[in-house]
Amino acid sequence: MNKTEIPDSFPSDPSGAFSLAVDGMGGDGAPEVVVAGLAIAAERHRDLRVLLIGDEARLQPLLAKYPRAAAVCTVWHTDVSIPMDMKPTQALRQRQSSMRLAMDAVASGRAQGVVSAGNSGAMLALAKIVIKTLPGISRPAMAAISPTVKGDVVMLDLGANVVCDWRNLVEFAVMGEAFAKAVLGLPAPTIGLLNIGSEELKGDEKLRVAAEMLRESPLAAQFHGFVEGHDITAGTTDVVVTDGFTGNVALKTGEGVLKMATTLLRRVFQSSVLAKIGYLLVRPGLERMKEWLDPRRYNGAVFVGLNGVVVKSHGGTDAEGFAAAVDVAMDMVTHGFNDSIRERLSHMGALLSRQKVAEEREVAVPVS
Amino acid sequence: MNKTEIPDSFPSDPSGAFSLAVDGMGGDGAPEVVVAGLAIAAERHRDLRVLLIGDEARLQPLLAKYPRAAAVCTVWHTDVSIPMDMKPTQALRQRQSSMRLAMDAVASGRAQGVVSAGNSGAMLALAKIVIKTLPGISRPAMAAISPTVKGDVVMLDLGANVVCDWRNLVEFAVMGEAFAKAVLGLPAPTIGLLNIGSEELKGDEKLRVAAEMLRESPLAAQFHGFVEGHDITAGTTDVVVTDGFTGNVALKTGEGVLKMATTLLRRVFQSSVLAKIGYLLVRPGLERMKEWLDPRRYNGAVFVGLNGVVVKSHGGTDAEGFAAAVDVAMDMVTHGFNDSIRERLSHMGALLSRQKVAEEREVAVPVS
Numbered sequence: 037m038n039k040t041e042i043p044d045s046f047p048s049d050p051s052g053a054f055s056l057a058v059d060g061m062g063g064d065g066a067p068e069v070v071v072a073g074l075a076i077a078a079e080r081h082r083d084l085r086v087l088l089i090g091d092e093a094r095l096q097p098l099l100a101k102y103p104r105a106a107a108v109c110t111v112w113h114t115d116v117s118i119p120m121d122m123k124p125t126q127a128l129r130q131r132q133s134s135m136r137l138a139m140d141a142v143a144s145g146r147a148q149g150v151v152s153a154g155n156s157g158a159m160l161a162l163a164k165i166v167i168k169t170l171p172g173i174s175r176p177a178m179a180a181i182s183p184t185v186k187g188d189v190v191m192l193d194l195g196a197n198v199v200c201d202w203r204n205l206v207e208f209a210v211m212g213e214a215f216a217k218a219v220l221g222l223p224a225p226t227i228g229l230l231n232i233g234s235e236e237l238k239g240d241e242k243l244r245v246a247a248e249m250l251r252e253s254p255l256a257a258q259f260h261g262f263v264e265g266h267d268i269t270a271g272t273t274d275v276v277v278t279d280g281f282t283g284n285v286a287l288k289t290g291e292g293v294l295k296m297a298t299t300l301l302r303r304v305f306q307s308s309v310l311a312k313i314g315y316l317l318v319r320p321g322l323e324r325m326k327e328w329l330d331p332r333r334y335n336g337a338v339f340v341g342l343n344g345v346v347v348k349s350h351g352g353t354d355a356e357g358f359a360a361a362v363d364v365a366m367d368m369v370t371h372g373f374n375d376s377i378r379e380r381l382s383h384m385g386a387l388l389s390r391q392k393v394a395e396e397r398e399v400a401v402p403v404s
Numbered sequence: 405m406n407k408t409e410i411p412d413s414f415p416s417d418p419s420g421a422f423s424l425a426v427d428g429m430g431g432d433g434a435p436e437v438v439v440a441g442l443a444i445a446a447e448r449h450r451d452l453r454v455l456l457i458g459d460e461a462r463l464q465p466l467l468a469k470y471p472r473a474a475a476v477c478t479v480w481h482t483d484v485s486i487p488m489d490m491k492p493t494q495a496l497r498q499r500q501s502s503m504r505l506a507m508d509a510v511a512s513g514r515a516q517g518v519v520s521a522g523n524s525g526a527m528l529a530l531a532k533i534v535i536k537t538l539p540g541i542s543r544p545a546m547a548a549i550s551p552t553v554k555g556d557v558v559m560l561d562l563g564a565n566v567v568c569d570w571r572n573l574v575e576f577a578v579m580g581e582a583f584a585k586a587v588l589g590l591p592a593p594t595i596g597l598l599n600i601g602s603e604e605l606k607g608d609e610k611l612r613v614a615a616e617m618l619r620e621s622p623l624a625a626q627f628h629g630f631v632e633g634h635d636i637t638a639g640t641t642d643v644v645v646t647d648g649f650t651g652n653v654a655l656k657t658g659e660g661v662l663k664m665a666t667t668l669l670r671r672v673f674q675s676s677v678l679a680k681i682g683y684l685l686v687r688p689g690l691e692r693m694k695e696w697l698d699p700r701r702y703n704g705a706v707f708v709g710l711n712g713v714v715v716k717s718h719g720g721t722d723a724e725g726f727a728a729a730v731d732v733a734m735d736m737v738t739h740g741f742n743d744s745i746r747e748r749l750s751h752m753g754a755l756l757s758r759q760k761v762a763e764e765r766e767v768a769v770p771v772s
Contacts, residue, residue: 184664185664185667195601198600199608230653232563232566232648232649232652232653232656233563240566240567240649264652264656265652265653265654265655265656265657265658265659266657266659266663267660268657268660269660269661269664270663270664278653280600281600281608282649282650282653284600284632285598285600285632285633285650285653285654286633286653287633288600288632288634289636289637289654289661290633290657290658290660290661291633291634292633292634292635292637292638293637293658293661293662294661295553295637295638296552296553296637296638297661297662299553300553300693300696300697301693303689303693304686304689304690304692304693305686305689307688307689308688308689310685310686311686311688313682313685314682314683314684314685315682315686316682317678317679317682317685318672318673318678318683318686320675320676320679321671321672321676321679322672324672324675325668325669325671325672328668329668
């Protein structure tokens, strides 16, 4: 049987739509990490109703082991799962994969969002094709939450779009603002456009135009202007907007520096007997700091700009991290993330098309 | 008097060329930080002979205070200096500024290199116009040394070129390799090209071509291929090559993360009486870690690809930091940094023009 449509036997939630479709087989620790993560998340979200997709023979014993997860899950069986190293083009052909069926559930309205710890490239490709881009958005982006000295910052794009134009950047600002509202609970998040300092702007026309557009948009009061690399962790703005290449490099460079600091600090604490005793005394504070910087707190990287909530958990996460990804998805579902974007876009449509007319006029041969 | 040429009375070193022309008036702490820094550097470099340019009335008392600096310096007087916030275009018109005269000294062969803690934008603009680009190099770049868990890494470009093509990137690789040889003393530095992971390469044609060219070049054995953000501090390669926009963001993001870690750590050490005692016990190790990460150790940001050595010290540096910038300049002068670039380019010219021919052929209308 080569089913390409969602089968009639696709489980529907007797009490209404599922909150989330969860790929039970995605990630290094799947399926156990997924089920254990759902058990943790179920404690925090009373409304959580999950369509859990994967190999029933492996999922059922785990649901027996984690009754809190079992209480919120309906299992939909499939044998197929997408390996972590499969190319997106190949993954698209696996129409019965657990990841694909989870996307189908969102596309057909059976679930409001999808969470997977599986293959990122496959996930983005499937989301674009199955769930599709939100009307008015040119391209989906990848967003995530990072720690700052003050609180949290939302950064996007983190790699979905290597090359961007000003329109993409403006759309990222709209989506980032909606994300910060839904997930960080901020009433009016501030927005910064990542640059390398105002004087050196010449080469980057797209940044100049994007900034102009944002200053004229309904987001003007929340738009802080340009920010630089060090502003990300300084918490200068709640949202930092950039293209996918720069965002990805910034994110990974930051992770690298944090790892270096940790490595050097470990050496310090092991450098002498006194330092080892000192470590024991500061350990409670260090544990709190570690928790603050814990990547599991920030485990939900999100594909925004799609007709549904799509959250990617880190492939190597543990149950706590997977639960954090479910938290992010539930915040987005509960706080009407996409409605907030639609609302903004309806007020920005005129502005974006006015600029388009201006661009076309520039290209036209001038009348003497 | 409106002198536009170097005056005849321009001091010449009786024993030959000056090693460095130093802008005595550049930087927040000038001129004292400059003279004190030269005093420190004079201890470390026996061959150091400095043409110190600035306000004689302010420099002479300082040289009396720092006799070790006085022993290596010849003062050339000028009243004019370039403020830290002056625009490059305006700075170019100040033909008698201490920074300009220092550049003139290099252009006329009186000195081999220039060091200034002054206005960066002005310095790059002046260097391009007065000292000029090295034959075979399309555009100068800004390079600096950063700490890693293993040792040091050379990164470029850090902001001189916001938009780059593959040729610029290949040239950066050549210059970065020569810099790592001269300043880090590595016999065969390895080179990485900053990217966001091999799968997502499609959008960045310039990176793909640059990588191909490096694989065919005399640098092939040292070329590691693509690296990602986290590889910078992991010390995966000795040189990391990227465009000026990405490099600037990566550098500042890294600095920001390090600052955040320091802030959080300070809070930990002040969080309780026990933590304060713990801090005292680990302090010796922390001091060594601080020294390792000390920006003063890495205080020489360098403009590479010019007909002379051009080192920019941080504007807010202290004497130790200024001395570090002088160290970098002296390493480059002593170890024939530019000769090493010229040598490489002479072996790569054929490769670069072969590719040029290929590009032109692609553009031409195909003959059926």
